[in-house]
Amino acid sequence: MTSPDAAASFLENPYILDLFAGPGGLDTAARTLGVRSLGIEWDRNACETRYAAGLQTWHADVSTVRRERFHELPRELNVLAGGPPCQTYSVAGQGAGRKALDDVKGFIRELVNGVDDTVIDKQLEELHGDPRTALVLEPLRYAIKALTCPNRDGRPFDVIVLEQVPGVKALWDVYAEVLKAGLPGKDGVRVRYEVAEVTTLPTEAYGVPQTRRRTILMARLTAHGVPRLPGRRHHVYNPHNPKAGGPEDTTLSLDGPPFIDPWVPMGKVLGRTEGRPGGRETPFEIVSNYGSGGDPKNRGVRTHRQPAFTVTGKVSRNAVRRKPGIPHDPPRLTIAEAGILQTFPPNYPWSGGDQSQQVGNAVPPMFGMHVLAAALGLPDVPEELLREDWPETPDEDRATLRKEGCGAPDGCGPNCPKPEDQSSSGDSSESSRPRTGASAKRSEK
The missing domain is CATH 3.40.50.150 (Vaccinia Virus protein VP39)
Structure with missing residues (x-):
């Protein structure tokens, strides 16, 4: 390094x-x-x-x-x-x-x-x-x-x-x-x-x-x-407009300052690529371990095209799915993956x-x-x-x-x-x- x-x-x-x-x-x-x-x-x-x-x-x-x-x-x-x-x-x-x-x-x-x-x-x-x-x-x-x-x-x-x-x-x-x-x-x-x-x-x-x-x-x-x-x-990520400001936002070249990059999606750092053969196969989605809207059963979901929810001490409980009802392999975030979402080096x-x-x-x-x-x-x-x-x-x-x-x-x-x-x-x-x-x-x- x-x-x-x-x-x-x-x-x-x-x-x-x-x-x-x-x-x-x-x-x-x-x-x-x-x-x-x-x-x-x-x-x-x-x-x-x-x-x-x-x-x-x-x-x-x-x-x-x-x-x-x-x-x-x-x-x-x-x-x-x-x-x-x-x-x-x-x-x-x-x-x-x-x-x-x-x-x-x-x-x-x-x-x-x-x-x-x-x-x-x-x-x-x-x-x-x-x-x-x-x-x-x-x-x-x-x-x-x-x-x-x-x-x-x-x-x-x-x-x-x-x-x-x-x-x-x-x-x-x-x-x-x-x-x-x-x-x-x-x-x-x-x-x-x-x-x-x-x-x-x-x-x-x-x-x-x-x-x-x-x-x-x-x-x-x-x-x-x-x-x-x-x-x-x-x-900055806007949960009410999930594509705005991201890599898939086609308006950035017109509206966004040229020196500001899109926010980084989970898939970029966790997804399987040529240089990262051990990464997650996309698509995937992560289910938050916290409820939202005052309902503890109402778990938020974000896809590999979005940033992760806040990584907390309960991160190992975050379920990873291919799509609703179908778990990914492995079905939970690993410690290494959680560290990568925190931007620690992969190893x-x-x-x-x-x-x-x-x-x-x-x-x-x-x-x-x-x-x-x-x-x-x-x-x-x-x-x-x-x-x-x-x-x-x-x-x-x-x-x-x-x-x-x-x-x-x-x-x-x-x-x-x-x-x-x-x-x-x-x-x-x-x-x-x-x-x-x-x-x-x-x-x-």
Whole structure:
């Protein structure tokens, strides 16, 4: 897999700290751009995938690292990225975070006004609802911690990039407010950022063959100028006019800007072609595992000529049919296929347990690639790079990554989350902590 020279960025050597890193969506994007990254991930299953993919990883709790090990992080880290768990903010979750939005907004302002972490932690403990709600504060806490950690000598993160479901937009708006006003640095000096408009973007407009919406916060230190959100590379899918903006839309040459490509249908990435003999035979259709119109039995259906529905942690339940009543072979989406719909490379080494949840929780790498390129001022790279095979990681390199990330070459070490806290099965939306990180995300539809 080739990549451009990262020196084209306005940063001399971009190095990303990816919080809640999951199985590697954002890190895959970074590597495709030629940018280094270090992910912090709580779930051992996602870490198994990351080690197999050759991604630098700390198997650790984000909050614990911030409190106890921040000084151990490489001081060269200059880009803060990630997506805190979203289940409580998503329409698919129970909504504890949505109910607590005003409280969390207040905590954001208290943090930048210098209120002690322990005071805020106590307030959070008293906050009724899902404890994952508090994790949305961690990126801000990391940004503030960087200004006071002796190991960094007051050096701030140059760039901050956060993504989440649309339900978190109200909090990202407050983040933008406090970043512009300035974070508390040494000697009372405020460290200010320029922030792009907080916006919800449709991922199919960035080459992802599924409909999924993510809300982006993008900030740069004022010295680096105002960041610009990535421009759309593809048309947006309209479920009420399924051909509009797609490869079969004969009006695009007349009405659509010539530099915007059609959205990508499932058949293009999953269908059997000369270069992909193991693909699905077309035609096929996929049945959503979610109901629509308030009726759980009313399952949506999309054909290979359309983008997929949002890929979630239940993706392995999606039935694949030749036509109504006639199952395809195999009759369900495979993990590899679900990963391809998320724009992971076709041979991405999914490992560990609960792989459906890993795939569904991940940031789509192609979307992440466009967002990171815009945030870092990097030139675009061909989207086809993410459809190439991923390089195999030798066993000795996996062992080295595991030793660095877990403190042991063949298992978990003392800094890893306790094994009893990491269930190997079930839905992460039911547990008190996310098992996948940026990833611990159930996307809003």
